[in-house]
Amino acid sequence: MENENWKFGTKAIHAGVEPDPSTGAIMTPIFQTSTYVQEYPGKHKGYAYARGKNPTRDALQRNIAALENGKHCLCFSSGMGAIDAVIKLLAYGDEVITGNDLYGGTYRMFTKIFQPLGIHFHFIDLNDVSNIEKYVSSKTKLIWIETPTNPTMQIIDIKACSEIAKRNNLLLAVDNTFSSPYLQNPLQLGADIVMHSVTKYLGGHSDVVMGALVVNDDALYERLAFIHNSCGATPGPMDCFLVLRGIKTLHLRMERHCFNGRKVAEFLNQHPKVEKVYWPGLPTHPNHEIAQKQMKDFGGMVSFTLKNATLEKTFQFASSFKVFSLAESLGGVESLINHPATMTHASIPKEEREKAGVTDNLLRLSVGIEDIDDLIKDLNQALEKI
Numbered sequence: 001m002e003n004e005n006w007k008f009g010t011k012a013i014h015a016g017v018e019p020d021p022s023t024g025a026i027m028t029p030i031f032q033t034s035t036y037v038q039e040y041p042g043k044h045k046g047y048a049y050a051r052g053k054n055p056t057r058d059a060l061q062r063n064i065a066a067l068e069n070g071k072h073c074l075c076f077s078s079g080m081g082a083i084d085a086v087i088k089l090l091a092y093g094d095e096v097i098t099g100n101d102l103y104g105g106t107y108r109m110f111t112k113i114f115q116p117l118g119i120h121f122h123f124i125d126l127n128d129v130s131n132i133e134k135y136v137s138s139k140t141k142l143i144w145i146e147t148p149t150n151p152t153m154q155i156i157d158i159k160a161c162s163e164i165a166k167r168n169n170l171l172l173a174v175d176n177t178f179s180s181p182y183l184q185n186p187l188q189l190g191a192d193i194v195m196h197s198v199t200k201y202l203g204g205h206s207d208v209v210m211g212a213l214v215v216n217d218d219a220l221y222e223r224l225a226f227i228h229n230s231c232g233a234t235p236g237p238m239d240c241f242l243v244l245r246g247i248k249t250l251h252l253r254m255e256r257h258c259f260n261g262r263k264v265a266e267f268l269n270q271h272p273k274v275e276k277v278y279w280p281g282l283p284t285h286p287n288h289e290i291a292q293k294q295m296k297d298f299g300g301m302v303s304f305t306l307k308n309a310t311l312e313k314t315f316q317f318a319s320s321f322k323v324f325s326l327a328e329s330l331g332g333v334e335s336l337i338n339h340p341a342t343m344t345h346a347s348i349p350k351e352e353r354e355k356a357g358v359t360d361n362l363l364r365l366s367v368g369i370e371d372i373d374d375l376i377k378d379l380n381q382a383l384e385k386i
């Protein structure tokens with residue numbers, strides 16, 4: 001039923017989902033089951049045990065694959081579960097080249113879980129991707145990037161990374177969480193694996209934790225599917241249903257996230273109490289040109305630093321909002337404010353953190369889809385108080 005020519009909004013609503021054949025129910029049923037009856041041993045309808053396969057999850061996987069213009073998708077019980085599966089493609093002694101501005105949980109998993117198991121990670125500055133080749137050795141197997149990065153919104157050139165990966169026979173994986181498939185499709189820029197924390201924009205309603213991987217290559221998919229089923233970080237059917245529902249409005253939500261993100265970035269950028277604004281849509285952003293090249297728009301994530309603000313003053317500011325809620329996470333309909341140094345990025349040592357620009361006066365906004373006037377008013381009153 002998939003139509004290759006469908007545009008994004010049509011795919012978001014229809015790709016991979018069909019009315020239930022037994023009842024005609026237009027919404028994909030929640031197959032809340034752990035096992036499936038077999039006629040005689042080995043003869044079943046394609047479903048044997050729900051860790052391996054579940055029809056609600058299948059529909060969601062087909063849908064997300066279509067949004068990324070990919071062939072295969074696997075959904076996981078969290079974004080971290082998805083990343084964990086990618087690193088399990090590697091073996092003792094292998095090396096990974098990655099950025100120095102990563103999601104805190106990713107950094108923690110790489111350094112605290114996989115490094116002791118014998119996988120080595122190079123955390124390098126990817127603003128200039130030609131740095132990568134300095135670290136490539138015969139042991140290098142994977143380049144792992146995030147773009148935009150979290151929280152300083154650097155834009156990494158995906159196409160340039162993929163050229164380096166191909167030249168050196170490495171896999172390129174892209175954490176596409178901040179962009180969502182609406183803004184950017186890494187597989188088309190030459191990536192081998194796209195990863196999402198579905199918890200964020202794809203789910204979109206702050207009610208599910210989930211991850212996803214999308215790939216084109218059949219053999220790579222088979223290896224990942226084996227890890228998925230063997231290690232077992234698979235999501236439940238109720239969560240898959242909620243995400244299928246959330247995705248039906250992804251394109252509308254993203255349009256508003258981008259619109260509001262721009263207004264907020266422009267407002268902060270002219271405010272005398274704001275030192276620096278990190279949003280890739282600003283012409284002054286150091287990677288604005290690459291962002292224009294690889295993204296459809298610039299998203300709703302905006303970071304900024306307060307001028308001459310101590311940690312205490314920054315805390316005071318972060319706690320004085322009426323519409324924005326102080327919370328970790330992002331990508332939901334509601335606006336959030338986060339203090340990366342003590343919240344999302346607290347697991348990164350202070351020295352590393354500050355090198356990557358995650359200073360005590362840095363704040364990160366996930367601009368939601370509320371009315372922009374109320375968001376600006378809220379920011380303004382909070383800035384006036386400091």
Ligand SMILES: *Cc1c(COP(=O)(O)O)cnc(C)c1O
Binds near residue numbers: 078150200
């Ligand atoms: C949230 C997040 C993750 C981790 O995903 P979970 O669903 O929380 O496990 C990974 N990468 C990025 C960029 C994220 O924002």
